[in-house]
Amino acid sequence: QVQLVESGGGLVQTGGSLRLSCAASGRTFSTYTMAWFRQTPGKERDFVAALHWYNGYTYYADSVKGRFTISRDTTRNTVYLQMNSLNPEDTAVYYCATESGLRRRTTPQEYGHWGQGTQVTVSS
DSSP states (O other): OOOOEEOEEEEETTTEEEEEEEEOOOOOOOEEEEEEEEOTTTTTEEEEEEEEETTEEEEEETTTTTEEEEEEETTTTTEEEEEEEEOGGGGGEEEEEESSSOOOOOSSSOOOOOOOEEEEEEEE
C-alpha cells in the first residue's frame, strides 16, 4: 500500500523560503510520477510541480516557475519541494501525490495516492 507523508510546512514571511518533504513507501517508485498540489479553502486542488522518478524529469505550474524546485532523493525515497521567494498567494495546504506511469499529469484526478497535506502560510 502506497503511503505518502509530508512535512516541512510552517509560517514564513514574504520573500522567505521553505522546503517540503514527502516520504514515500509501499512501492518501488521507479515508474511513478510524483507531484505536489496545493489547495486553499473553497477552491480546487491546483497543480504545482511534478517529477518522473525514473529520470528526474520535472515540470511546473507557470505560477511557481523559477521560484519552486521539485527534486528527489532515491536513497531516501523522498521527494522535496524547495520554495523560494514566497508570497502570500502561496499560502495553502500542500499535498504530495503519486501515480504509476510517466506521462504528463497536471490534474488531481490523474493521481490515486495522496498524503495528508502540510500547511504553508506566508505572511505579508
